[in-house]
Amino acid sequence: MTAIPLQPPRRLVEFTLDGEPVRVPEGGTVLDACRAAGKDVPTLCEGDTLKPKNACRVCVVEVEGARTLAPACSRRAEPGMEVRTDTERTRHSRRLVLELLASSVDLSTTPRVAAWLKEYEAEPDRFGPDAARLGESPRVDNDLYVRDYDKCILCYKCVDACGEQWQNSFAISVVGRGFDARIAVEHDAPLTDSACVYCGNCVEVCPTGALSFKSEFDMRAAGTWDEAAQTRTTTVCAYCGVGCNLTLHVQDNEIVKVTSPHDSPVTHGNLCIKGRFGYQHVQNRD
């Protein structure tokens, strides 16, 4: 028997987006409206399965009458508001956010960012050769995944996924302040000395590749990672009876990483250590 959740019909909120009338269900965001209208607003810290932290500020839009720009990902649509997504002002802030990030963080494995840098004519080099960078080296302290915080944009997604939004393990936190803020476990210890249960849900949501499967990390280092040559197969995890969906990423007949569809009503992209990393076990037995 399948329970079909009954939801009360949601009212629609009508407002103006770039001069055109649009509608989103009550509680929806400006970003929802942009996406529905086919507008490409860049986003980094917004994640489909998490409440956005609205920390990166790359999605800013202009709301008529407001002193500052608003993050499209988090600003709820209000009736009658007038929003502009592509003005000189929004382009300026987006360009600067991209420049500030690209000049301090390794964005080489962040999807789409290269195209945005081009689109917004960003010149991260303009801050000079001495511009401070994060200067972190990869932390390889366990067999399952690698934390390369030189690539971290501090989007808070991993912290939210590990904490109350999904995993409830609270193994990681933002520590320090300002430019020195980093993601870490207590006392900046190795992961093996923390509360981490290796569910890999933080890896699933990380938008930059700062967190990656050890298999992916090693293959990238060896120059053998080839996404184009990979196939993806979605199946049901066989370890227990919950029935989580797994997507197996396979290259050269080997499972190189495991993700889970974010739209799966069972997992919303979350898995446990067995589903996420158990493939090593499968392969090792061969």
Place this chain on the structure above:
Amino acid sequence: MDLRFGDSKPTDEERDAVDALLGPPESAWEGADDRSDADLRWARGGRAARDRRDLLLPGLHALNDRVGWISEGGLDYLCRRLTVPPAEAYGVATFYSMFSLKPRERTVVRVCTDLACAVRGAVPSAERGGAVAGVTVEDSPCLGLCERAPAVLTIRAGAPGAPPRTPNRRSAPRPQAPDGLSPAHPAPAEISARPAFEDEAEGRRGEAVPQAGDPALILLRRVGVVDPASLDDYRAHGGYTALRRAFALGPAAVIREVTDAGLVGRGGAAFPTGRKWQATAAQPDHPHYLVCNADESEPGTFKDRVLMEGDPYALVESMTIAAYAVGARHGYLYLRGEYPRARRTLEHAIGEARARGLLGEDILGQGFSFDIEIRRGAGAYICGEETALFNSIEGYRGEPRSKPPFPVEKGLFGKPTAENNVETLVNVLPVLTLGAAAYAAIGTPKSTGPKLFCVSGAVSRPGLYELPFGATLGDLLGLAGTPDTLRAILLGGAAGGFVRPDELDIPLTFEGTREAGTTLGSGVVLAIDDSVPLPRLLLRVAEFFRDESCGQCVPCRVGTVRQEEALHRIADRRGAAAAADIALLRDVGRAMRDASICGLGQAAWNAVESAIDRLGAYA
């Protein structure tokens, strides 16, 4: 929640410090050494323990106060006691500059290197050199002692009451110790040898208030006149007449008086206080909270400190009135960590008021109950932002929340909260004793009432001044005594703006400063002569914001760093040689202003921009 704790054990001292705050552990789950029979049957945890999350910051203070730093074992023990994940507690502890997660000496001397002290000759440690055995010396942002600049704060860790280790003793450098740190330090002894020893009643002497005793004063009339420890003295000087009037009027009429008086917030944002109270009072959700923001950390600001040290009952009374108006039974006073003496004065005042039935159940037999809890900050400018302050009290990192929802709807612990700063609250007393109309007649139609100004820097009589709104900058500086070498005036602190010495006719009102293209901010008036190069002060401003950015959003977290770098590059350049970096500063500054989450990032570039545009810095 499946928590895992480490293996580090607390020392006896650490355990004792935490237990002194939380009481002895009830079970081994909480970290007791021996398992008792009860442990086998139940585990405290879950909701009851998590409800104590807000004791995390007091717990961190307890450890830091006792040992001088927070060790792995100490933190772990605190986490067990409160059921807080160690990673989160570590994230919170590392957020505050007054905590150390590495061993340090029990005596910590914090040397202020901020604007007012820089103008008076303070030098950052990098240029100071020298070390003193048994003392850890740290640079500090503004200590709020600007009227006696250059200032230092000495903090001694130890058990409470143990004489040689009295915690949080504030003192001037003693000749052998901090003074010996710095052969290059330009004679700090003469100037800061006006020490602020804890046993010396500054309020009585009114050192910080040059006008002390002037009968025309309203807000400062008791400072330096009454004994800040004596509730009787306070009552003999008009204390608690406002609360009686409030009880006679009833909450709704109190809010009406405050609204009619035209009182607006004095913290910098100038939001109408009556409207804030009305919005809080009207919320159906309960409980309502009152929060007094005494985290004054804007460089150059010390007014709240002087009020709290010199007239503490005034704040207790005005918080009681505010709570009555908004329907709050519980008030939090979030006090800057760098104000140990204000804390002692207020703790005493709150205790006295409680003992005399002026706080607690059924105040003055009116059926209204209210009490005040002091919460100490630990060195984070951002916690002066109202929502960051809520997070800090709740035991989370002091990061601002996104608004909406606004605090009047979802504030502290997610409940309707009226948050006001100290100066705003004490203005409620004259509003009620004089009446709204008489209060509104003071000042100008748009900026009503008296206003406090923190005057520091190159003036002969630095201190806290009170003038009605509408006095000019020249009037104020005339009282404080300006030198002939005046080069610029910084209004509103690091987030404010510079004006020129030929602009002394600017009226000190919200509308007057706005019209002049500058800001009143929190009431800082910092006079700058030619003894310190302007680029050095601007660098200090940039460094301040880089240090104090919470790190949440990109424009501020990285933008403040890029601005500081550019200001370093042009420190000795002018004209065409500086042009490219000034363009860069403007580009970054604009994005910070437009796209940062909170006021810190939005205002961080104001002062530097005004120095370039108004003073012609680097031209």
